[in-house]
Amino acid sequence: TLEVEYQFAILRNLIKQEAPQNEIHDVIVGIKRNLDESERIVTGTGEIAPAIAFSSSFAIVFREGLESVLILGAILTYLEASRNNQFKKYVYYGIVAAFVATAVTWIIASYIIEISGANRELIEAIAALSATAVLFYVSFWVLNKIEHKKWMEFVKAKVWQATTTGSVMVFVMLSFFTVYREGFETVLFYQAMSGFAKYMEIYVVLGFILGMISLLGLYYVMRKLGRKLPLRALFGLTMGVGAYLSIAFLGNAVRELQILDILPYTGLIGIIPRLDINLAMMTGIYPTLETIVAQVILLGVYLIASSYILIIRPQKERQLTSMRKSRKSSDE
Known part of the structure; x- marks a missing residue:
């Protein structure tokens, strides 16, 4: 494109003029970014x-x-069962406030990225690394909750306390933070993904809409039909998806840092196939040693942790339970 040609001309002039290294570096980063954009188009x-x-x-x-959905459903079900319907509206107030706060968070995050200028790549890399860290933490939290049957006891205790004391703000704050915590993480993940899903925004929007419809469907099934949800399967699925997304985000973050010359670049073209630019950005897979090593390490951590939590630890718990039963029977 003309813009890339212009940037190359600027680069040549800066080199001839022996300009400061940081000025040359900024132009090179811009050229790399525009070349990626050209390939996408x-x-x-x-x-x-x-x-x-x-x-x-x-x-x-x-x-x-x-x-x-699960927590709010449990709160509302408890209020109905205990005949405290007068508190339900305060739960809804908290939900509405959380949606507003999430929208404001999205606007602020988008504005910060928009005005970042030359630091846009660094901010996108930081967002991707942050998303990776949060997904890593949440995925292990989910893994533990798969085997944890009393994972909502704290919430139920708070609801019981609020109904006995008549504190309406507890319901507002509880529902607000329940929704906004997830909303904040959602903003972080979508901001991280938006930098890698250019020209595919319509698919991102459609996925978001279908996800919201699915959540409403789950809520209806759980609350209106009284059906029990297959939580183990759902949490297992979301854990797997979270692991994939974190690995993809990590690969993209490493590449952004390579573009900025913060991390070294060791090419593996010929060893690792070079994917189409759009597919590479959606998977985080690039033919460089640094991106592949980072993703393989993270994948290995997930596999080891999953094996321990889902296989090894339950076996140890069963063995311990069996030993206790045998000791008890022998004592009798």
């Missing part, structure tokens, strides 16, 4: 990358909203 989005963008968007809003 020329190659098109294809079919696989939009499908990943759609499914990732759906997974983000679904996995983040799932816990909120």
Whole structure:
């Protein structure tokens, strides 16, 4: 494009003038970014990358909203069962306030990225790393909750305390933080993904809409029909999706840091296939040693932790229970 040609001309002039290294570096970063943009436009989005963008968007809003739906459903069910319907409206007030706060958070985050200028790549890298860290933490939290049957005891205790004391603000704050915590994480994840899903925004929006519809459907099934949800399967699925997203975000974060020359670049072209630019950005897979090593390490951590929590620890607990039973029977 003309802009890239202009940037190359500026780069040549800066080199001839022996300009400061930071000025040359900024121009090089801009050239790399525009070359990526040109490749995106020329190659098109294809079919696989939009499908990943759609499914990732759906997974983000679904996995983040799932816990909120379960907790809010438990709160409202408890209030109805205990004949404290007068407190339900305060739960709804908190939900509305949380949605407003989430929207404001999105606007602020978008504005910060928009005005970041030359530091945009660094901010996107930080957002991707932050999203990776949060997903890593949440995924292990989910893993533990798969085996933890009393994971909402704290919430129920707070609701019981509020109904006995008549404190309406407890319901407002409890529902607010239940929703806003997930909303804040959702903003972080979507901001991280928005930098890598360019020209696929429609698929991201459709995934978000379907995710919200699915959450409403779950809420209806749980509250109106009184059906029990397969929580183990749902949490297991969301954990897997979270692991995938964190690995993809990590790969993209490393690449952004490589573009900024913060991390070294060791090419593996010829060893690792170079994916289409859109597919690469949606998976975080690039033919560089640093991105591959980072993703493999994170994947290994997930596999080891999953094996321990889902297989090894339950076996140890069963063995311990069996030993206690045998001791008890022998004492008798």
